[in-house]
Amino acid sequence: MSAASSGSSTPQGRRARRAERQGRRDRDLILGVPARFMRPRLVLLAASAALAAFGLLMVYSSSSVKALTGMGDSLYYIKRQALFALVGFVAAALVVKVGYRTLSGALLKPLWILTLALLLLIWVPGLGSNALGASRWVELGPVTLQPSEFAKITVILTAAQLFEERFGTGRLDGREFVKLLGAGVGLPVLLILAQPDKGSSLVIVTSLLVMAYLAGASGRLVMGLLALGIVGFFGLSLVQSYSRARILTLLDPWKYADTTGFQLIRGFYAFGSGGLTGVGIGMSRQKYGYLPMAYNDFIFAVVGEECGLVGTLGVIAGFVAIAWAGLRIARHAPDMAGQLISLGCTSLLVIQMLLNVSGVIGVFPLSGKPIPFLSYGGSSIMSSAMLVGLMLSVSKESRLSLTEYDERRQGLRVVGKTEDDLAPVEHVGQATPRSRREQAVDGPQLRLVDRRAPRAATPREPGALPGRRRIDLGPSASDRLRRDDAGPRVRGGRNDGRRS
Incomplete structure (x- = not known):
């Protein structure tokens, strides 16, 4: 089974597909209004x-x-x-x-x-x-x-x-x-x-x-x-x-x-x-x-x-x-x-x-x-x-509901090196008020903190690195480098179709 197919069967993959379908529905318009709002009105x-x-x-x-x-x-x-x-x-x-x-x-x-x-x-x-x-x-x-x-x-x-x-x-x-x-x-x-x-x-x-x-x-x-x-x-x-x-x-x-x-x-x-x-x-x-x-x-x-x-x-x-x-x-x-x-x-x-x-x-x-x-x-x-x-x-008065990614984005805040050193930026992905843009904290001092409720820790395999799940791409990095004889083939070439 390929990595793409195995990834699509995971809960994250299913949520991504649902979010994609929801996004397509939200982009469908009837008379300039999202279809899922206008269709019930018309009916x-x-x-x-x-x-x-x-x-x-x-x-x-x-x-x-x-x-x-x-x-x-x-x-x-x-x-x-x-x-x-x-x-x-x-x-x-x-x-x-x-x-x-x-x-x-x-x-x-x-x-x-x-x-x-x-x-x-x-x-x-x-x-x-x-x-x-x-x-x-x-x-x-x-x-x-x-x-x-x-x-x-x-x-x-x-x-x-x-x-x-x-x-x-x-x-x-x-x-x-x-x-x-x-x-x-x-x-x-x-x-x-x-x-x-x-x-x-x-x-x-x-x-x-x-x-x-x-x-x-x-x-x-x-x-x-x-x-x-x-x-x-x-x-x-x-x-x-x-x-x-x-x-x-x-x-x-x-x-x-x-x-x-x-x-x-x-x-x-x-x-x-x-x-x-x-x-x-x-x-x-x-x-x-x-x-x-x-x-x-x-x-x-x-x-x-x-x-x-x-x-x-x-x-x-x-x-x-x-x-x-x-x-x-x-x-x-x-x-x-x-x-x-x-x-x-x-x-x-x-x-x-x-x-x-x-x-x-x-x-x-x-x-x-x-x-x-x-x-x-x-x-x-x-x-x-x-x-x-x-x-x-x-x-x-209907409005679009927040997706999982909107909720995660609004759950992030920009803070300094300590919890008390809060930057004036409210949310990632939202416009900063014009009156406060000049007060933004310098980049090296910032970090993102998830303000949502902490998730339960999930066990990982021994030796696995923290972060996203690693996808096995097959050979090592050195083996994936192109060899001298692995160039593109040219039709009708003299040297067996290989680039010299």
């Missing part, structure tokens, strides 16, 4: 825009009949949804401009107070709006907002900041962390649960548990809290009559086909009619008054009917792309807060989609939560767009 933007555009199409298809018969304008719902989508993406651009550091830092307290005020306005007479047995909306002139959708953003920002100060920097001890978490996160969640809105509470709490685990919390603690939350969720559902009816309907929807199971069964009919490729856009039959909330909670059933299995898998693929982009953005985030914000936003979008889809296909009780970007609802699409904006703001 996130493309997936979000595609889902929003497809959502507008499906909202129009599923709501046109009701809009025409109820409002006299078949475009009533699509025009409102398009306006809300435009406002949402403008708000997302503003979030990117402001940056997640400012939102989770200087603006966090005002945002938290505003969120709490909106959640409390639900119970103010004349402002709060009650529908389907729940008080979840606030009427502000011609606009009706659902505060719980925007509260999700504030809760994610607050939790990310607290998790970083507890598990990252260590500025918070356990007791203070629990107090701040209960006030900053627990209070908004309790107000949402009191509306009652168990669906939003379930989505938020599950996302918080994902963030806590990835921040460094004990896995047993997280699993215990998850089990406790599931038990509490079903306990509250059994106590409340309408939630208990949803659980019973899930177990046997055909038994309640004329009451609570009517909507779920009509959704089954829609999926069954769609088959593989669907009956065609705009050709749904269930939207003609048979399927309640066809453009909102049950829009996924209309997608299954008009676009078939292919369309439903395409929607899920869009959220898989968002999840991939969110994880990649979190991987390259500059700090723990950025990582947790990206992961929290991703969890909110994906978990809410799964909650809606699992309810529509009959494997989980109906929650009343819309599909992000797809279902009709101004608050839903605006908050979803702002979550994407938060993820993009984290990606905007």
Whole structure:
């Protein structure tokens, strides 16, 4: 085996190859930005825009009949949804401009107070709006907002900041962390649960548990809290009559086909009619008054009917792309807060989609939560767009991670003959400040010191010299010298092709 091949199989050789591959990836640019940063951004933007555009199409298809018969304008719902989508993406651009550091830092307290005020306005007479047995909306002139959708953003920002100060920097001890978490996160969640809105509470709490685990919390603690939350969720559902009816309907929807199971069964009919490729856009039959909330909670059933299995898998693929982009953005985030914000936003979008889809296909009780970007609802699409904006703001601050050689280089310092005689040069390979360049110590008095933790001593063979591993080049130095008869051959020469 040659020396090159044997050297490439060593740990040093493998690290060198990884560093070389990483260097090539870092040199790949998309629009002047390293590809590993720009690619997740483009995927996130493309997936979000595609889902929003497809959502507008499906909202129009599923709501046109009701809009025409109820409002006299078949475009009533699509025009409102398009306006809300435009406002949402403008708000997302503003979030990117402001940056997640400012939102989770200087603006966090005002945002938290505003969120709490909106959640409390639900119970103010004349402002709060009650529908389907729940008080979840606030009427502000011609606009009706659902505060719980925007509260999700504030809760994610607050939790990310607290998790970083507890598990990252260590500025918070356990007791203070629990107090701040209960006030900053627990209070908004309790107000949402009191509306009652168990669906939003379930989505938020599950996302918080994902963030806590990835921040460094004990896995047993997280699993215990998850089990406790599931038990509490079903306990509250059994106590409340309408939630208990949803659980019973899930177990046997055909038994309640004329009451609570009517909507779920009509959704089954829609999926069954769609088959593989669907009956065609705009050709749904269930939207003609048979399927309640066809453009909102049950829009996924209309997608299954008009676009078939292919369309439903395409929607899920869009959220898989968002999840991939969110994880990649979190991987390259500059700090723990950025990582947790990206992961929290991703969890909110994906978990809410799964909650809606699992309810529509009959494997989980109906929650009343819309599909992000797809279902009709101004608050839903605006908050979803702002979550994407938060993820993009984290990606905007991404930076290249240090390689092993960068860390070793920064671990070196220039000192004098003694440890106390420190030269003003900070790091090897970094520019010396102009104001201190004239103070550099002369070369003969300098030496390099590795400031990293000392490595464990490795035994070496007897007689081996310290330093790098010696490579056997074969003969001795004298034998490797060119002999008189070892010169280059010349074709057609007279003396057997040898140089005289």
